[in-house]
Amino acid sequence: MKLYISVDMEGITGLVDHTHVDSGRHNYERSRHIMTDEANYVISSAFDSGCTEVVVNDSHSKMNNLLIEKLHPETQLITGDVKPYSMVQGLDATFSGAIFAGYHARASQAGVMSHSMIFGARNFWINEKAVGELGFNAYVAGYYDVPLIMVAGDDGAAREAEELIPGITTAVVKESISRSAAKTLTPVKAGSLLKEKTAEAIKNRDNIRPLSPPDRPLLTIDFANYGQAEWAGLMPGAEITPGTTSVSFQAKDILEAYQAMLVMTELAMRTTFC
Numbered sequence: 001m002k003l004y005i006s007v008d009m010e011g012i013t014g015l016v017d018h019t020h021v022d023s024g025r026h027n028y029e030r031s032r033h034i035m036t037d038e039a040n041y042v043i044s045s046a047f048d049s050g051c052t053e054v055v056v057n058d059s060h061s062k063m064n065n066l067l068i069e070k071l072h073p074e075t076q077l078i079t080g081d082v083k084p085y086s087m088v089q090g091l092d093a094t095f096s097g098a099i100f101a102g103y104h105a106r107a108s109q110a111g112v113m114s115h116s117m118i119f120g121a122r123n124f125w126i127n128e129k130a131v132g133e134l135g136f137n138a139y140v141a142g143y144y145d146v147p148l149i150m151v152a153g154d155d156g157a158a159r160e161a162e163e164l165i166p167g168i169t170t171a172v173v174k175e176s177i178s179r180s181a182a183k184t185l186t187p188v189k190a191g192s193l194l195k196e197k198t199a200e201a202i203k204n205r206d207n208i209r210p211l212s213p214p215d216r217p218l219l220t221i222d223f224a225n226y227g228q229a230e231w232a233g234l235m236p237g238a239e240i241t242p243g244t245t246s247v248s249f250q251a252k253d254i255l256e257a258y259q260a261m262l263v264m265t266e267l268a269m270r271t272t273f274c
Contacts, residue, residue: 106132
């Protein structure tokens with residue numbers, strides 16, 4: 001069995017604000033160690049549960065956070081930026097299942113450091129379905145007929161996963177008090193939970209259906225201000241809905257929609273305050 005693991009940072013145990021996930025802030029280096037340990041709990045349980053190959057994709061910010069020298073030695077790591085498919089780089093039809101660890105709630109929802117790719121996005125839509133990073137990434141997995149079998153992170157991420165994918169295993173390592181405060185497990189306690197839930201998810205994988213994306217999806221991103229919409233609207237094929245800060249793009253498939261989302265959000269980040 002071949003397993004794909006995407007590891008984000010905002011949903012990692014004990015991490016609650018930007019000082020933990022920003023490489024220029026004082027809590028970041030210790031957070032990298034916690035993140036790497038958390039990935040290892042999932043990886044080691046996967047191998048113990050019969051997986052013969054595990055590929056891990058570092059999925060936060062510049063995507064070079066995981067400490068390779070501390071990872072399980074049999075792990076294959078995808079690291080660095082720029083990646084054509086970002087948080088799901090390397091995911092394809094050869095995998096038996098996927099796990100998302102360290103994940104968080106989507107923008108405009110309650111949860112620790114909730115957002116969707118950038119802090120200037122209010123919502124992502126695929127046709128009429130509101131999704132965040134978790135849902136968009138799960139759609140890419142579904143394009144390859146790969147089931148998302150487990151999500152680990154805060155309680156907001158768990159709720160989102162359970163709404164999208166019936167029967168999915170979730171591992172809640174912290175409960176949101178506010179967007180920058182949480183009631184959290186300790187790393188050791190979270191490790192025990194992650195090992196247990198990973199084994200459970202792998203055992204249950206045949207009961208989980210992939211999240212199949214729609215054909216020719218319409219991607220819409222609702223931005224926080226008009227300047228961001230203007231920048232995103234410069235991408236060929238993108239159109240601003242008049243009188244709004246929403247930008248839409250008609251994609252041929254979910255892979256094109258995903259790359260369009262990456263380009264539109266990168267452009268939007270060029271917006272300045274004045």
